[in-house]
Amino acid sequence: MLNLGFGELSPRVVRMNRYMELRFKIECLRDLAVVGCSGRLVRGAALDELRRQVEELENIRVLVLDFSEIDQVDAGGLGALLLLRRWAMKHSVQMKLVNPSPFVRRILDATRLTSVFEISSLEDALSILRAPACPQRYAVA
Secondary structure (H helix, E strand, C coil): CEECCCCEECCCCCCCCCCCCCEEEEEEECCEEEEEEEEEECCCHHHHHHHHHHHCCCCCCEEEEEEEEEEEECHHHHHHHHHHHHHHHHCCCEEEEECCCHHHHHHHHHCCHHHCCEEECHHHHHHHHCCCCCCHHHCCC
16 A cells, blocks of 8 residues: 555556447448447557457458447547558548547547548448449448
């Protein structure tokens, strides 16, 4: 225990709820990849795995990151997004953040990253699916 003159402070053990960990699913259709994310977009193994799997995608034109179920984001999460953006630009991939939760939107606003990322609603993202390269029949939500 630590005594700094303010009473005794003891380190708290914080256990992560496994339902709060970052979970993601990548679905590809032709040249479109949709990454559905839920939980916490924070520094750690799950975030590294997300980056690795996205960066291994080949022959995609559009990358859609669905953040509607992201509850928390930290500097590591924002850094990973910036690295994914750099990867997307290098590979001529259009990257869209879709339906960020109100919390994520506030973080993006506060860090002025709304000007860096293309952020859209689900309806806007579905319009990508209806583009001539992808027939409308694939635009199922």
